[in-house]
Amino acid sequence: xxxxxxxxxxxxxxxxxxxxxxxxxxxxxxxxxxxxxxxxxxxxxxxxxxxxxxxxxxxxxxxxxxxxxxxxxxxxxxxxxxxxxxxxxxxxxxxxxxxxxxxxxxxxxxxxxxxxxxxxxxxxxxxxxxxxxxxxxxxxxxxxxxxxxxxxxxxxxxxxxxxxxxxxxxxxxxxxxxxxxxxxxxxxxxxxxxxxxxxxxxxxxxxxxxxxxxxxxxxxxxxxxxxxxxxxxxxxxxxxxxxxxxxxxxxxxxxxxxxxxxxxxxxxxxxxxxxxxxxxxxxxxxxxxxxxxxxxxxxxxxxxxxxxxxxxxxxxxxxxxxxxxxxx
Numbered sequence: 001x002x003x004x005x006x007x008x009x010x011x012x013x014x015x016x017x018x019x020x021x022x023x024x025x026x027x028x029x030x031x032x033x034x035x036x037x038x039x040x041x042x043x044x045x046x047x048x049x050x051x052x053x054x055x056x057x058x059x060x061x062x063x064x065x066x067x068x069x070x071x072x073x074x075x076x077x078x079x080x081x082x083x084x085x086x087x088x089x090x091x092x093x094x095x096x097x098x099x100x101x102x103x104x105x106x107x108x109x110x111x112x113x114x115x116x117x118x119x120x121x122x123x124x125x126x127x128x129x130x131x132x133x134x135x136x137x138x139x140x141x142x143x144x145x146x147x148x149x150x151x152x153x154x155x156x157x158x159x160x161x162x163x164x165x166x167x168x169x170x171x172x173x174x175x176x177x178x179x180x181x182x183x184x185x186x187x188x189x190x191x192x193x194x195x196x197x198x199x200x201x202x203x204x205x206x207x208x209x210x211x212x213x214x215x216x217x218x219x220x221x222x223x224x225x226x227x228x229x230x231x232x233x234x235x236x237x238x239x240x241x242x243x244x245x246x247x248x249x250x251x252x253x254x255x256x257x258x259x260x261x262x263x264x265x266x267x268x269x270x271x272x273x274x275x276x277x278x279x280x281x282x283x284x285x286x287x288x289x290x291x292x293x294x295x296x297x298x299x300x301x302x303x304x305x306x307x308x309x310x311x312x313x314x315x316x317x318x319x320x321x322x323x324x325x326x327x328x
Contacts, residue, residue, distance in 0.1 A: 013283035024056030058187030059293040060286040061195035067285020070259030075213035084259035088154035092130020101172040127246035182308025210275035257315020
């Protein structure tokens with residue numbers, strides 16, 4: 001494994017992150033004008049420090065969470081096409097948001113409860129609840145194939161229930177569309193703090209169990225023969241995937257392909273162990289989502305493209321190219 005190349009890649013990704021953060025502060029409906037006037041104009045100062053700064057940093061943090069979750073999921077399931085939404089978290093979050101929106105408009109008591117909890121909290125609870133349901137159906141974490149199949153079933157069923165709710169309560173459709181397409185526009189300083197805290201915790205746990213992920217690449221029997229505690233390691237790593245994905249989805253909606261592409265791009269650049277991969281995939285995910293968010297804000301300014309649409313388009317193209325290259 002090339003440790004020096006991994007170090008240089010990490011430095012490059014950090015530099016790109018800082019550059020993109022600086023660019024992000026100048027991208028918006030008022031352009032760079034707010035940056036030049038932010039120290040003398042209270043309105044410009046509010047635009048930069050209360051809107052653009054937390055949104056820019058929040059996009060990076062959400063991307064880092066998705067990149068980390070994608071790297072752990074691919075190692076845990078020994079599948080290069082595994083993504084953070086594989087255990088049904090995306091469908092669970094969508095269902096919880098749809099239920100919250102539907103209840104918000106029909107019951108005063110429920111409205112007060114939903115306002116107190118917030119759609120962000122509902123999305124997080126839904127994402128984690130879907131993962132717990134997947135674990136229940138799979139009867140634990142012992143069988144990887146059973147876990148994958150349970151995740152697919154849970155995702156399909158919860159997705160169908162979400163569609164039924166939007167059909168039954170049409171007024172929720174517009175708000176649900178914004179959540180499904182993904183947006184970083186509602187990220188504030190509090191959301192940023194939650195995502196950073198969750199990211200540090202998840203990264204620490206993933207790094208602690210990185211040796212198990214390395215062993216799993218050689219097969220479960222080999223990992224068992226090395227005397228590694230596979231059951232508690234799987235539980236901890238699934239908790240990382242659930243927490244990282246749930247936190248990102250709760251604050252930015254459903255953003256596709258970042259968690260899938262980030263580990264692939266790191267592996268294409270360097271050969272590394274999982275102890276380094278989880279860190280590099282986090283940095284790569286942050287760079288990818290922040291770059292996509294800047295493009296989404298700037299391409300047709302002052303209007304915006306939903307960042308989830310942009311990541312799905314670019315990520316789908318990358319996946320097709322990757323499949324074509326491997327087939328060749």
